[in-house]
Amino acid sequence: xxxxxxxxxxxLSQIVLLIxxxxxxxxxxxxxxxxxxxxxxxxxxxxxxxxxxxxxxxxGRIDSATLVVAFIVQFVVLLLxxxxxxxxxxxxLLLIASVFELLLLSLRMFVFAVFIYxxxxxxxxxxxxxxxxxxxxxxxxxxxxxxxxxxNIGGIDISPIFAVICLQALLYILEDLSPLH
Numbered sequence: 001x002x003x004x005x006x007x008x009x010x011x012l013s014q015i016v017l018l019i020x021x022x023x024x025x026x027x028x029x030x031x032x033x034x035x036x037x038x039x040x041x042x043x044x045x046x047x048x049x050x051x052x053x054x055x056x057x058x059x060g061r062i063d064s065a066t067l068v069v070a071f072i073v074q075f076v077v078l079l080l081x082x083x084x085x086x087x088x089x090x091x092x093l094l095l096i097a098s099v100f101e102l103l104l105l106s107l108r109m110f111v112f113a114v115f116i117y118x119x120x121x122x123x124x125x126x127x128x129x130x131x132x133x134x135x136x137x138x139x140x141x142x143x144x145x146x147x148x149x150x151x152n153i154g155g156i157d158i159s160p161i162f163a164v165i166c167l168q169a170l171l172y173i174l175e176d177l178s179p180l181h
Contacts (some may be wrong), residue, residue, distance in 0.1 A: 006084050013077040014105070019044055020070040021105050027061050031137040036130045048073075074098040078180075093179050100178040104171060111167045113138040114160050142167070 023045045031038055045066065053065035075098040082089055089097075117139045120132050146159035146166075175181045 002084060006081060009077065009080055009084065013073070017070060017073060017077070017102070017105055018109060020048070020066060020073065021102065021109055023049065024063055024066045024070060025106065025109070026134070026137065027063055029137045029141055031134060035133050037134045045069075070102055071098055074101050097178060097180045100174060100180070104174055104178065107167055107171045107174065110138065110142055111164055111171070114142065114164055114167070118160050 019041055023041050026033070026038055026041065033039065033042065048069045049063075049065050052069050056065045056068055058064055075094055078094050078097055078101070082094070113135050117132075117135045120135065124132075142163050143159050146163045147157065150159045150162060152158070
């Protein structure tokens, strides 16, 4: 029963946190919010973010309200998961772990976005759909430095391979530094 409850809370919270992380990153990456997927992300997160935004306005393109809401949700989730496991870590450990977990989730989001972007480029190259448009905004800032450094080989762009390797290496480094891992 304990494992099932842990799994349910962990899975549902990861979905909520992913949507909040997307809301945080999309404006920084210059996404078009007329896109239906971006609109859905805004609609889903607005009940949590808008009240906080009244108190905490954005700082330039940084959506500080979304960042605070994501941090609070992550902290509460870690607290709840600790309670399910019947452990009581120090408050400061949960604060630091919340920051690390949000960083790790952001990096995982970029890795999965690159994979999905690659698969979509194989399945329907050049086709437009709302998902590919959002993915392009997420992936292009990550891939462009690699594309400048690594030439195409026989017309095949291999820069995503190196981008994923670097992102995964960064993930492993942060996981080793994280207080919960």
